[in-house]
Amino acid sequence: MPNMFEVYQSYSDLYDELVNHEDYNNNLYKFLNNNIQWENKIVGEFGIGTGRVTKNYIDKAQKVFVYDNSQNMIDKAKINLSKWSDKIEYSILDNKQINSVENKFDIIIEGWSFGHLVVQDNETRAQTIQMLIKETTKRADKVIFIETMGTNVESSNPPGEKLAQFYHALVDNGFKEYIIETDYKFSNHEEAGRIMGGFFGDSMKNDIIQRKLEIIKEFTGIWIYN
Numbered sequence: 763m764p765n766m767f768e769v770y771q772s773y774s775d776l777y778d779e780l781v782n783h784e785d786y787n788n789n790l791y792k793f794l795n796n797n798i799q800w801e802n803k804i805v806g807e808f809g810i811g812t813g814r815v816t817k818n819y820i821d822k823a824q825k826v827f828v829y830d831n832s833q834n835m836i837d838k839a840k841i842n843l844s845k846w847s848d849k850i851e852y853s854i855l856d857n858k859q860i861n862s863v864e865n866k867f868d869i870i871i872e873g874w875s876f877g878h879l880v881v882q883d884n885e886t887r888a889q890t891i892q893m894l895i896k897e898t899t900k901r902a903d904k905v906i907f908i909e910t911m912g913t914n915v916e917s918s919n920p921p922g923e924k925l926a927q928f929y930h931a932l933v934d935n936g937f938k939e940y941i942i943e944t945d946y947k948f949s950n951h952e953e954a955g956r957i958m959g960g961f962f963g964d965s966m967k968n969d970i971i972q973r974k975l976e977i978i979k980e981f982t983g984i985w986i987y988n
């Protein structure tokens with residue numbers, strides 16, 4: 763079974779199938795459109811993946827510059843977002859290199875991407891967190907970070923100390939925190955186990971199959987800096 767990073771590099775269809783089942787109540791769309799003015803804005807999106815976040819605002823935005831370090835994910839995003847190809851510019855970029863981005867934006871957004879860098883960086887995590895905050899807030903008037911607050915759990919909490927450190931730092935640096943539910947829904951528990959397990963691993967798969975779950979809870983944190 764591929765790990766998450768192998769999924770991003772080579773199995774974007776599997777990832778896309780997963781996120782297509784997430785947020786069946788459309789809460790992310792409602793939140794982003796009730797709270798953010800996207801009309802005519804220049805947007806920068808980091809870690810675009812297959813374009814799931816982009817779809818929420820692309821109709822209204824004027825121009826969108828998107829980044830990811832996986833060509834495989836970008837190729838799938840290009841298919842998913844082909845309707846809007848005239849207003850999207852794609853680039854391969856590692857989140858560590860945000861300082862090389864020359865564009866200025868009205869809004870920067872990232873979804874479930876910066877958290878990977880924070881978790882991986884055991885040596886200089888605090889500096890990496892400060893870099894992500896500094897390099898985004900100086901490039902846009904409004905910055906939106908979206909990260910997990912727990913998958914297949916009963917209440918919202920940062921999954922682990924490393925992400926907790928990240929989320930605390932966001933609040934300490936002036937980001938306002940919101941938490942929404944973006945639960946997954948599948949047609950039956952076998953499908954849920956196959957797709958969730960393909961990304962999150964066997965223990966998630968076994969739990970879903972054993973408890974015959976068709977709806978899997980997901981809590982999502984949204985941090986906004988103005």
Ligand SMILES: C[S@@+](CC[C@H](N)C(=O)[O-])C[C@H]1O[C@@H](n2cnc3c(N)ncnc32)[C@H](O)[C@@H]1O
Binds near residue numbers: 808810812857878
């Ligand atoms: C969980 S997916 C989120 C994708 C998309 N934002 C979404 O909401 O579905 C994480 C994405 O971040 C990208 N990614 C992970 N680490 C990265 C890094 N260091 N630099 C740039 N992109 C990275 C992956 O290739 C993947 O597309």
